[in-house]
Amino acid sequence: MVAAARLFADRGYHPTAVSDIVDSLGVGKGVFYWYFSSKEELLSEILRDAHLQLRRSQQAAIADEPDPVRRIELGILASLEWFRLHREFFSITQFAATDETFAPVLRRNREVAVDDTVRHIKEAIVEGRIADGEPELLAHAILGVVDQLTRRYLIERDDPVEQIAAAAIAFCISGLTGDAGWR
């Protein structure tokens, strides 16, 4: 799965042949079909796994931080750090979102990420820490900022995570604090 993820990220899913994957590992093709029933299943597995890893990182970073706003900040930081360490998953995920075969898995993954964030946002609104707004929409906005800054500054370039994280957090928290969201 690690080798396949690297190849998918470099050359794309369709252009990467199963024989490329097994050749890069020096094994025969049969061993691939011993463990996976198809190339599609492999990618689904990679996507599921990546999502689990990212979520685990986020939850570990948040731990039992009581402040919901701080949890959002820590979640953003953890996401950026994880993507930095696992660049390959970024373009794989982006491709998968465009393929109807994988889009459902991706949508579910993103829904989970949104739900996690929504929980913090709702709590922060109740506590009066941020302006009242549509939590789901705000969560999507945050994901959008994180995605875009990851692509530009952590993947295409290689800027220090801390700086990007600080900027992303400042932008998002200001966006939340202001009068964002509709009702």
Next chain:
Amino acid sequence: MVAAARLFADRGYHPTAVSDIVDSLGVGKGVFYWYFSSKEELLSEILRDAHLQLRRSQQAAIADEPDPVRRIELGILASLEWFRLHREFFSITQFAATDETFAPVLRRNREVAVDDTVRHIKEAIVEGRIADGEPELLAHAILGVVDQLTRRYLIERDDPVEQIAAAAIAFCISGLTGDAGWR
């Protein structure tokens, strides 16, 4: 190009055969290669064209609005409206960004979009309308919000543009007004 864009959006670039495109138009395959030298060139052409159209919409919306902050708001609104009318380009663009063959074109397109936004941001900073920050990073953050909200609320669902635009604008302007960006 219109027919191809629709097919690429529905089934993806690689799974769509040139014969699918010509069949859907009821013409022979040769006519395709009379106008395009390859399938790759077709997609590049579609991407270039989409980018030009979007940019034209944005500039028409902005016209000669003197207030830079208002220009940003109008740009966001115009982008959302354009994507709503041309959903198919959204997933095509997203796919193209993952393929090294097309990524350079996409990166240039995005660079242009960022530059446009950066100009307004710089002006707004000079006028003291928004907080001092790294303009390029802020522009990327705005693009990220627009992209994500487009995907979720205009493409997957079909919510009214005005509401989404209002929320996107509120989030982004608050993000800019706050102390976002690093130096």
Next chain:
DNA sequence: ATGTTCGTTGACTGCTCGGTCAAGCGGCCC
């Protein structure tokens, strides 16, 4: 030594697809 099982191999198959090209066709000029 023989048999059995788990894991592995890689040539092979059937199919799809991008791209080619010889042939056809209709309009237009001489």
Next chain:
DNA sequence: GGGCCGCTTGACCGAGCAGTCAACGAACAT
């Protein structure tokens, strides 16, 4: 009418790919 030319056709080719399978072998039990 005859010849030319811009445009079109779709059968065809070669390449590449996902997935199969008969054969192999190493470890282990008997």
